[in-house]
Structure formats: C-alpha cells, structure tokens
Amino acid sequence: MEIGVPKETKDQEYRVGLSPSSVRALTERGHHLFIETNAGTGAGFSNEDYRQAGASLVSTGAAWSQPLVVKVKEPLLPEYEYLQKGQLLFTYLHLAADRRLTEQLLNCGVTAIAYETVELPDKRLPLLAPMSIIAGRLAVQFGAHYLERQQGGRGVLLGGIPGVAPGKVVILGGGIVGTEAARIAIGMGAQVTILDISIDRLSYLESIFGSRVELLYSSPAHIEAAVPTADLLVGAVLVLASKAPVLVSRNLVQTMRPGSVIIDIAVDQGGCIETIRPTSHSHPTYVESGIVHCGVPNMPGAVPWTATQALNNSTLPYVLKLANFGMAALDKDSDLAKGLNVQNNRLIHPAVQQVFPDLVD
Structure with a gap:
C-alpha cells in the first residue's frame, strides 16, 4: 500500500x-x-x-x-x-x-x-496511553515552571525546603495522566491530592503511592475543599470520545490564591475546568481571575x-x-x-x- x-x-x-x-x-x-x-x-x-x-x-x-x-x-x-x-x-x-x-x-x-x-477488550486505550503518560509527567514539569514568579506564578517551589512547606498539587482524575502527574509531583517533593470517582482506582493508587498521596472520592464537596488550597491544579479527566465534564466552576477558580496555576490536560476534549481554553506552545498561558492557565492541547509535542x-x-x-x-x-x-x-x-x-x-x- x-x-x-x-x-x-x-x-x-x-x-x-x-x-x-x-x-x-x-x-x-x-x-x-x-x-x-x-x-x-x-x-x-x-x-x-x-x-x-x-x-x-x-x-x-x-x-x-x-x-x-x-x-x-x-x-x-x-x-x-x-x-x-x-x-x-x-x-x-x-x-x-x-x-x-x-x-x-x-x-x-x-x-x-x-x-x-x-480500545482493548479490558477498556484500555493503547494508542492514547503513551501520550497520556508523557502529558501527565509534563503537566507537573510545566506547572512547576509557571509557578515561578517570573512566569506570573506565586513563586512557590513545589518541593519546598527544610523549614518551608512544599507546594500543593491537586489532580482531578486518577487515570494514566493523573497517576503520572502524581508520580512526578511526589518526586519533586510536593504535597499531592488525587480525586477520582472510582473506588477501585483509588484503591489501586493507594497500593502504589501509599500514604504519600491523599486520595479522595471526587465529590463536589471534596473538589470545593481541595481546589482553593492548590498551588497547581491539574485537570486529568477522560471520558472516551466525549466532552470532559466541567468539575471546577469559574466561581471556584476565583477562590484559588493569585498566582496559582491550572493545567488542564482534558482541554482537547473541552476541558474539565470552566475557565480553560486552548492555548499553544508559542503562547501557552494566560491569566484569568489572577490564576495562570495553561491549555496546550498537544503538550507531548514539547518532547x-x-x-x-x-x-x-x-x-x-x-x-x-x-x-x-x-x-x-x-x-x-x-x-x-x-x-x-x-x-x-x-x-x-x-x-x-x-x-x-x-x-x-
């Protein structure tokens, strides 16, 4: 052919x-x-x-x-x-x-x-998985960069240092993207919270991360409590071939501290954060309500x-x-x-x- x-x-x-x-x-x-x-x-x-x-x-x-x-x-x-x-x-x-x-x-x-x-019989998505791994890892790498003051961020070092608290990373979704984002955030020394609607998935995440990650059921109440405390909020929600549900409203984004960072990997499916919109590698971020937003839909293109x-x-x-x-x-x-x-x-x-x-x- x-x-x-x-x-x-x-x-x-x-x-x-x-x-x-x-x-x-x-x-x-x-x-x-x-x-x-x-x-x-x-x-x-x-x-x-x-x-x-x-x-x-x-x-x-x-x-x-x-x-x-x-x-x-x-x-x-x-x-x-x-x-x-x-x-x-x-x-x-x-x-x-x-x-x-x-x-x-x-x-x-x-x-x-x-x-x-x-799609495989066990529901895995073999051609999405490798890019999800890369996107999840890059989300925290990018987020750490945009948290720098010179990039418009809060000036937070995700890992902290002895005597100074680490930054907090909140991840919406515990699939491949969320898992890989957590892996890198933990490696940097950040405080990490993952929210997911699957109890089975949360149990699996506990088996690999143990007490290093706070694992919460993704209810509106838990989301509303976690988001305002995030230095870096990662959207990692996937619904096969459908638009991602909006989990974080504009009003909730406004409760975050100025200079915090949002990176929504779900942006190529519409995004799970109301204030997100597609950006590009040439112009990756914008500021809305004092929060740095990154919505690059082809993030793995950076590597x-x-x-x-x-x-x-x-x-x-x-x-x-x-x-x-x-x-x-x-x-x-x-x-x-x-x-x-x-x-x-x-x-x-x-x-x-x-x-x-x-x-x-």
Whole structure:
C-alpha cells in the first residue's frame, strides 16, 4: 500500500506520524512510504534518515494524496483541502471538541480512525496511553515552571525546603495522566491530592503511592475543599470520545490564591475546568481571575523525540494491519474497529454520535 506522512502543522507540533524505524518496518514488507520533506526534522529525524529507511521525500500534496495517511494530530483548517473521498486517515481526532472537523470529515467522504478510540477488550486505550503518560509527567514539569514568579506564578517551589512547606498539587482524575502527574509531583517533593470517582482506582493508587498521596472520592464537596488550597491544579479527566465534564466552576477558580496555576490536560476534549481554553506552545498561558492557565492541547509535542517513538511503539502494529489489509483490517481486529469514527459520510463511533446527534443519519 502507498502510505503518506504529512508534516504536522499545529503550532510547534514537532512529532511525526511515522519514525524512520517504522518506515523501515513497512518498506521491508513491501509498502511504499511518502514522507513530506522535513516532516521529522523537529523530532530529530533527518530527510536522509527516511531515505535510508526506504521512503520517498515528497511535497505536502503528494504526502496527502496517498490512500492511507498517518498523522499525529487532527487535520487543521488549511489541511481540509487535502482530505479525499475514500482516503483512510489514521491519527488523533478528538472529534467531540471539534464540530467543524467532524462535519468536514463527513462531507468529504474520508474514512477516519482515531488513535484515542482504539480500545482493548479490558477498556484500555493503547494508542492514547503513551501520550497520556508523557502529558501527565509534563503537566507537573510545566506547572512547576509557571509557578515561578517570573512566569506570573506565586513563586512557590513545589518541593519546598527544610523549614518551608512544599507546594500543593491537586489532580482531578486518577487515570494514566493523573497517576503520572502524581508520580512526578511526589518526586519533586510536593504535597499531592488525587480525586477520582472510582473506588477501585483509588484503591489501586493507594497500593502504589501509599500514604504519600491523599486520595479522595471526587465529590463536589471534596473538589470545593481541595481546589482553593492548590498551588497547581491539574485537570486529568477522560471520558472516551466525549466532552470532559466541567468539575471546577469559574466561581471556584476565583477562590484559588493569585498566582496559582491550572493545567488542564482534558482541554482537547473541552476541558474539565470552566475557565480553560486552548492555548499553544508559542503562547501557552494566560491569566484569568489572577490564576495562570495553561491549555496546550498537544503538550507531548514539547518532547517530540521521545513522544514520536513512544507513539510509534503503539501505533505501528495497527498501521501494519491497515497497510496489509486496508479496510478489511477492521474485520480482522475488533480493537482497531472501535477506533472508527467516520466512514462513507456517516458518523460511526457511538460516543461521538451522542455529542453530535444532529449529524447522525
């Protein structure tokens, strides 16, 4: 099969859909790879790396014109013109937060499989997990930076020092993002609280963190008590293919101390904090009600060398199936089939259908 890999166009998005190692694995199986020139340079992969792996270096249009297109992020408005009927697109989509893209995919007739909705029988999301790990770890790394006074923060050192209390990190959601955020915050010496609605998950977190983390059931009362005390508030809520619920109201944000920091990883699904809005790596923060907000939806793009390889470790087996069997791969792999969001001008994924019922046939 002919496979195209365009260069990402989102602000400072340096990840690339396929690494040279993945390209080699595909070309050795007889597939033809068309990589947009300089698509991987931001992640540390040169054009020569791709040539040696067996790929052809091509223009933007040529990369997009292939029957299978593999990306990292959702197509942006300038890329809509490249979407073609019958084309198979494999990438992150997060359609619940993007009606315009959803409508475009429906209108153009592309078949779109979203990384974030490929689902294993035990409900794990194998293609979302590696980026969730990175985003969770970066959330605290970023948050510690934005707490610095020169960045508009309170001037709090998360780890504190002997004689001075550490900073407090409150994490909404104890899934992969929340767990990894807690792991880094604990390593920095911060005081950490995690809130989650699953008692089973809280029990699991106790088994790995013990008494180093305060674990609370995510009730409105507990959220209202925890948020005002946070130096760093991390939104880490995930609802599969749906908008994240708003757990922290604007009024509650206003009870936080000036210079505190909010980082909402759920921003690509609408966000779980009312005052959050998408930002970018070029302009990552804004201040509202005296609180520093960070809503970068492609946070792992800050570490593209690590993130590209981590993503490819998970996506390559599915790319190989799509390359080998085309759409028949969905019949052979029920996990991959759950990733199908749009096909033949129809909205397929049940959770996305619930978000946009008026777009369902």
